[in-house]
Structure formats: structure tokens, C-alpha cells
Amino acid sequence: MFRNIILRNTTRRFLSVKNQPSIGKFTGKPNPSTGKFTVSFIEGDGIGPEISQSVKQIFDAAKVPIDWEPCDVSPLFINGLTTIPEPAVQSINKNLVALKGPLATPIGKGHRSLNLTLRKTFGLFANVRPAKSIEGFKTIYDNVDLVIIRENTEGEYSGIEHVVTPGVVQSIKLITRDASERVIRYAYEYARAIGRPRVIVVHKSTIQRLADGLFVDVAKELSQEYPDIQLETELIDNTVLNVVSNPSSYSNAVSVCPNLYGDILSDLNSGLSAGSLGLTPSANIGHEVSIFEAVHGSAPDIAGQNKANPTALLLSSVMMLNHMGLNNHADKIEKAVLSTIASGPEGRTGDLAGKATTSSFTDAVIGRL
Numbered sequence: 208m209f210r211n212i213i214l215r216n217t218t219r220r221f222l223s224v225k226n227q228p229s230i231g232k233f234t235g236k237p238n239p240s241t242g243k244f245t246v247s248f249i250e251g252d253g254i255g256p257e258i259s260q261s262v263k264q265i266f267d268a269a270k271v272p273i274d275w276e277p278c279d280v281s282p283l284f285i286n287g288l289t290t291i292p293e294p295a296v297q298s299i300n301k302n303l304v305a306l307k308g309p310l311a312t313p314i315g316k317g318h319r320s321l322n323l324t325l326r327k328t329f330g331l332f333a334n335v336r337p338a339k340s341i342e343g344f345k346t347i348y349d350n351v352d353l354v355i356i357r358e359n360t361e362g363e364y365s366g367i368e369h370v371v372t373p374g375v376v377q378s379i380k381l382i383t384r385d386a387s388e389r390v391i392r393y394a395y396e397y398a399r400a401i402g403r404p405r406v407i408v409v410h411k412s413t414i415q416r417l418a419d420g421l422f423v424d425v426a427k428e429l430s431q432e433y434p435d436i437q438l439e440t441e442l443i444d445n446t447v448l449n450v451v452s453n454p455s456s457y458s459n460a461v462s463v464c465p466n467l468y469g470d471i472l473s474d475l476n477s478g479l480s481a482g483s484l485g486l487t488p489s490a491n492i493g494h495e496v497s498i499f500e501a502v503h504g505s506a507p508d509i510a511g512q513n514k515a516n517p518t519a520l521l522l523s524s525v526m527m528l529n530h531m532g533l534n535n536h537a538d539k540i541e542k543a544v545l546s547t548i549a550s551g552p553e554g555r556t557g558d559l560a561g562k563a564t565t566s567s568f569t570d571a572v573i574g575r576l
């Protein structure tokens with residue numbers, strides 16, 4: 208029965224090329240000699256290689272017209288800064304699109320987060336994180352359908368930290384008008400594109416008066432340009448309570464927020480929609496380049512054990528295909544993935560209290576294509 212889930216434009220989980228925002232559109236072209244697009248692929252750490260393998264097998268079986276270009280993003284230090292190797296930068300700038308597995312960050316030492324480095328390097332200013340219930344997979348709430356758009360280049364993730372004196376450190380949350388404006392504008396455009404009448408700015412400007420205050424002010428200024436979208440502002444502590452009490456009250460809204468709030472809220476949304484991080488995809492959108500990745504990390508506790516749920520990376524790849532205009536392939540893979548999860552415990556990995564392994568789940572999805 209779940210083979211026949213119909214993905215109407217309104218129910219399609221993610222941006223389709225016909226209704227995506229005017230900002231950050233994909234402008235890549237297929238190779239004229241093969242008719243295929245080339246996509247940069249970063250496999251990632253921990254469970255990265257296992258879930259990447261799953262995506263590749265499913266794309267092969269679905270005959271998606273894509274050639275993968277593997278990218279090595281092993282960190283380099285240049286002038287004391289973490290950078291990624293030039294061939295990877297060239298590949299992503301050429302292909303304009305990448306799929307990325309999770310990259311681990313050493314705690315308190317070593318290289319800076321490569322995830323943040325990639326977002327900075329390619330100006331990926333908007334991190335779109337949709338969290339939506341799966342039909343046939345029961346969680347605490349039915350019909351969760353939440354969208355967070357997170358500022359992706361500054362805020363608490365600016366990396367400006369120093370020791371003032373032993374025992375005293377300072378970490379700077381940088382908020383600029385330009386970065387706020389581009390992500391908030393994207394949120395308005397996204398809301399318009401997917402037909403949601405509300406944009407909610409999540410903030411704490413009662414305390415972060417200048418930083419979050421600027422973010423809220425920019426949203427209010429931009430609202431003049433979007434008279435069809437209602438702007439609301441909400442303190443993050445209220446959002447957390449409201450979203451766990453009544454997530455459906457956000458189903459007609461797009462939330463936009465500074466970096467750290469978005470990171471935390473999107474994990475909350477994953478828990479509410481799916482009870483696992485293993486299902487939630489994301490898009491990092493820039494003006495030219497976009498990189499698609501799961502919301503979760505490298506899950507070192509289950510790495511190499513054939514236990515990882517590849518769904519979040521698969522749904523990220525579905526977002527990517529919609530972004531690239533390969534909507535039919537996206538729909539086919541999305542339907543196969545969702546119907547496998549809906550089929551019961553045999554079709555679900557351990558994080559969803561199921562019995563499947565990464566590879567048996569992959570085979571089941573291929574069987575449903």
C-alpha cells in the first residue's frame with residue numbers, strides 16, 4: 208500500500224525546482240556528452256562511508272543520471288587557519304552541488320570544524336532543515352511538519368574565541384546586517400515558495416539585545432517587501448515549549464534563527480518528527496553552490512557496525528535531486544525510502560527500534576524502487 212504514496216507538489220518534502228525560492232537556484236548543466244550531472248561527494252567520517260555506500264547503491268539502482276566526483280576534505284592548516292584541499296574546492300565550485308557525509312570535529316584541539324569550514328568557504332548562508340513525520344511510522348505526534356532555516360555562517364559559530372586571562376575566556380557571537388538579511392530574505396522566499404503564510408523569527412533579544420536585536424530588526428525591515436507573509440517573533444524559550452507541546456501550530460510557518468538556536472532546535476524537531484536523528488536531512492544553500500547533508504553527526508558509537516540509518520543522507524540526496532530539477536528521480540527514491548520505513552520493524556534500523564541493518568535497509572529500498 209505504501210508503494211502508492213502520492214507525492215503531490217504540496218506534500219513533496221522539499222524544494223522542487225518549480226517552486227523553489229528565487230535565491231540560490233541550481234544553475235549547473237549536465238555533461239553534454241553523457242547527459243549526466245557531476246556531483247561532488249564527501250563521504251565523511253564514522254558512519255559516513257556506510258551511509259554513503261547506501262546512497263550510491265540506491266542511485267545506481269534508480270538509474271539517476273549522476274556521476275559522483277569523490278572529494279577529499281582532509282584538513283590543511285594555512286596561515287594558522289583550517290582549510291580544505293584545493294582540488295575539493297575546485298570540484299565543488301565546478302559542479303555547484305555536493306552531497307556530504309558527516310565530518311567529525313575534535314573537541315577543544317586540532318582543526319576547526321570542517322563542516323563550518325565548508326559552509327564558510329562556499330558562502331552557504333542558509334541551512335534548511337525540514338522535519339516531517341513519516342506516514343506509517345508512529346511517533347509521539349502525528350503530522351509534524353516543521354521547517355527551520357538557520358543562519359549558517361556566523362553567530363555563535365564565528366570561531367572568535369580567546370583566553371582573556373587564565374580562567375576567563377571570551378567567545379564572540381558575531382551578527383551582521385548582511386548575513387542576517389540574506390538568510391531572512393531566503394526564509395521569506397522559502398515560505399512563499401512552499402505556500403506557508405508565516406515566518407517566525409526565533410531569538411532572545413531580551414538578553415542578546417544588540418545581536419539578536421539586529422536580527423529581529425532586519426526581519427521587520429524586510430517584512431515590508433513581503434506583505435503576503437506574516438512576520439512573527441518568538442523568544443526561543445517559548446518556541447521550545449510551544450513546539451514540544453503543539454508542533455502542529457508551526458505547520459504553516461517557516462522559522463528562521465541565528466546559528467546555534469537553529470542547530471539545537473532542529474535536533475528537537477528531529478526528535479519530535481521521528482524520535483531519531485537518523486531521518487532528518489538538510490540543505491546548505493549559497494548563492495552559487497549548495498551542499499546537502501544529514502543533520503546528524505558521524506555517530507562514532509555505531510560506526511563500522513552496519514547499524515547506521517542511511518535515511519537522513521538519502522533524504523538529503525532527495526532534497527538535492529529536487530534542487531537540481533531531477534524531481535522524478537527524487538520522488539521515486541523518497542517513496543521507496545518512506546515505504547520501507549512504513550513497512551514495519553523489519554524495514555527499520557535500530558534507531559527506530561527496528562531490526563534492519565544498513566545493508567538490509569538499502570536492499571529493501573532498492574526492492575521498492
Ligand SMILES: NC(=O)C1=CN([C@@H]2O[C@H](COP(=O)(O)OP(=O)(O)OC[C@H]3O[C@@H](n4cnc5c(N)ncnc54)[C@H](O)[C@@H]3O)[C@@H](O)[C@H]2O)C=CC1
Nearest residue numbers: 309310311312322484485502503504505506509515516558
Ligand atoms: N554536519 C555534521 O557533519 C555534523 C558533525 N558532527 C560531528 O559528529 C561527531 C559525533 O557527534 P555526536 O554529538 O555524537 O552526534 P551524532 O549525531 O553523531 O550522534 C548522536 C546520537 O545519534 C545517533 N545517530 C546519529 N546518526 C545516526 C544514524 N544515521 N543512524 C542511527 N543512529 C544515529 C548516534 O549513534 C548517537 O547515539 C562529532 O565529532 C561532531 O562534531 C555533529 C553534528 C553534525
Ligand SMILES: O=C(O)CCC(=O)C(=O)O
Nearest residue numbers: 311312320321322323470
Ligand atoms: O561541525 C561540527 O562538529 C558540528 C556541526 C553541527 O552540529 C552542525 O552545525 O551541523
